[in-house]
Amino acid sequence: MTMKQDLATRSNEIHWPERFNPATADLFAHNELLINASCEKVWSHIVDASKWPQWYPNSRDVVLPEGTKVLGKDTTWRWSTFGLSIESKVNEYVPHARLGWYGYAPGTQPSFYHTWYLAPRGARCLVVTDEAGVGKDAAHLRETDETLLHRGHDLWLATLKWVCEGN
Structure with a gap:
């Protein structure tokens, strides 16, 4: 999907930094995707960043701070995604419901903000993931491959569904 299409369908539930x-x-x-699992189960896979590479092929080299098992409030970690080395810092953390983090090249200002919003739908969980980028790198990506981020998140949701549903 294009950015214009994504903007038209974006969730109003997301809390965005200004x-x-x-x-x-x-x-x-x-x-977004409806997963046949509880939001608690989905959440457990999202915050267990060290295991992302086992089920999400666009995640590599995840390094959490020493002694940290899962993402939590204010966690800063390093990892690779879309072939880039990234540092990320959790900004919003509401267990089983909301997770938001900044993403940036190490030593630079945040240029991306990635969110997860989980909403129970009976025994299932609606998972919404949105990401916004600002600055020259985000603008360049939009010009060269506008749908890359959307496709990457489609893959992330599909593999999250796979791991949560026990496949």
């Missing part, structure tokens, strides 16, 4: 408002961002992606 600088990362999707309406003014240089790049934005919205993805």
Whole structure:
């Protein structure tokens, strides 16, 4: 999907830091999927970043701070995604419901903000993941491959569904 299509379907439930408002961002992606598992189970896989590479092929080299088992409030970690080395810091953390983190090249200002919103739907969980990027790198990605972020998140949700549903 294009950024315009993603903006039209974005979730109003997401809490955005001011600088990362999707309406003014240089790049934005919205993805959602209903998973046949509880939000607690889905959450356990999302916050267990060290295990992402086992089920999400776009995640590599996850390094959490010493003694840290899962993502939590203010956790800063390093990892590779989309072939780039990234440092991320958790900004929003509401167990089983909301997770938001900044992403940036180590030593630079945050240029991306990635969110997860989980909502129970009976015995299932609606998972929404949105990401906004600002600055020259986000603008360049929009110009060269506008749908890359959306496709990557489609893959992340599909593999999250796979691991949560016990496949």
